Amino acid sequence: MSGILSDLRIVEVSAFIAAPLGGMTLAQLGADVIRIDPIGGNIDAGRWPLAPDGTSLYWASLNKAKRSVCLALNKPEGQEIAQSLIRAPGENAGILLTNLPAGTWMSYDTLRRGRDDLIMLRLIGNSDGSGAIDYTVNCASGFPLATGRGGEPVNHVLPAWDIAAGLYLSTGLLAAERGRRRTGRGQEVVLALSDVMLASVSNLGYVADVQINNTVRPPLGNDLYGAFGRDFGTSDGRRVMLAAISNRQWRAIGKATGLGAQLAMIGPLMQVDIDTEGGRFNARHAIAAVLEAWFAGRTLAEVRAALDGSGVLWGPYQDFGQLVHDDPRCSPANPMFAARMEGCRRRGRHASASTRKPC
């Protein structure tokens, strides 16, 4: 790690994913992040999955590179210690990151009485103050009803709204700190998890598609929308994803599979311009019919040999075990993991998920 934020000091009062991820992101860039929990740990201290000794692997994985302190936050003495940590002097301190209800002792108005230029990032559920979490924001987003083959909603398993919120928090925190450096003024930044969802749905064009075209994107299984891409089965029972979002990538598929001449017949066959994303989307079933046999006649290893280095965008589906055991990117051969291990040794902080416990 470069430790580029090594002079920055942040106090985090948090639980679960979003604020812990935001804080961890800054900690992994070198910031000194102190997570404060109540005695015995916060409500995420025992979140599954657990190690055999009962340690929460979830908690440990989301709180790497931080310092941790437990205080009696239900007592005035504990609250005072927390407040003095939050208000610590210095132009690089005085920053609080939280996704928990800001009770009296932790309200912005209370805290800034001890440090007028305090920066406080606060994640809430809905902008009206009512509660929301990733699961209840996701169901409203439109995506579960556009996922899979239709007929029933499909929840995502990746907590994507929490992840996005955590990274909006880290971006917002650095923006607010930059602003304070320029103007001397701190601020309370309040972000609603449901607003992260709404902004994202809008940013991807789904809101405009409803407003302007009155189109509600239907579920398409594993097909891409507006271009060619889908999954295929191999002869050894694996599945792979194939996609082309440019003409160059499309031509690479024809060349690598040797099916270029047949794929070129699909334009006149299906009456589309096959050299456009939209044409390939409209002709996707015919394209898939040609490619299906090619994949079904090859093992994953044979597919890999034909497609790797060809400019074709593809990849195998893997479960979490295959990812960890078989994918060389998920190993110390990947510079990211090597750098992280090096950084841990150098800085003397724990990054191994197995050795951290809350409190």
Add this chain to the structure above:
Amino acid sequence: MSGILSDLRIVEVSAFIAAPLGGMTLAQLGADVIRIDPIGGNIDAGRWPLAPDGTSLYWASLNKAKRSVCLALNKPEGQEIAQSLIRAPGENAGILLTNLPAGTWMSYDTLRRGRDDLIMLRLIGNSDGSGAIDYTVNCASGFPLATGRGGEPVNHVLPAWDIAAGLYLSTGLLAAERGRRRTGRGQEVVLALSDVMLASVSNLGYVADVQINNTVRPPLGNDLYGAFGRDFGTSDGRRVMLAAISNRQWRAIGKATGLGAQLAMIGPLMQVDIDTEGGRFNARHAIAAVLEAWFAGRTLAEVRAALDGSGVLWGPYQDFGQLVHDDPRCSPANPMFAARMEGCRRRGRHASASTRKPC
């Protein structure tokens, strides 16, 4: 918008989602972001969905609040203009954000010859330089095989890896700019999309669960893992999501539905400690059996009347049309949208998806 980054100037050479989202996030915080495209637009200029006049709603939605310039990037004159925009003088300029291949004219070594403290954020596919996009990173992540009811992989429709990457870019850009302000040194920051995926899978505990427990999380449909939550049908054909990730939220369900006494019987019935997340996860089918009839006997409106304001975490599933038309959060009643509209008027930049075109 607060315009807190209003003195910052960023040049973006980008396409599709990740870098455009990272740049837009900073633009919406006030930064002057100039997106450079080749004449006629980049490869995302015509990405679906389109408005009736052919404008890409996708492009327009991902490039709000920026300035846009098209240059002949295939000619020396165009490249020189782009380079001078990128190298523009001033302590708040000299920052390039890109997710496109950095050819000779746009390599860090070339660009820094004109500005030694240049900051360049570059998103690539894999850390070895090979190509990857959200679809081919996602299939490797483990999530599609843990989504839905199993038997086949289910791709997410939200491009979650691109979104996360975009927000890591905005965080990283502000961190690098803060570092330059402190040390005078610029840097090239290279981020791989597949590393964003790998870090996220690890951050959520899935890697540790494999490494330590040899457990590969199976698909659970719409059930939460490690706590109680799932979807239920209402008498008027809607579906809702219900979740409890704390004892307080769990007790709220019993109180609001009037089923507290029956839910309390599940502990001894299923031989679990019902006052723990893990106990409720293990007894989730029995819990659902009790709750199912309650939801099935009520319309969505009746469910809402009973649960809103009760401390229960719940929400209805909505498609994109229902989100836009029926959800008051997706309207100018939400301060986020009101603030954005105000910001647009004040700053004279376009934020309406319907009025932007690439070039």
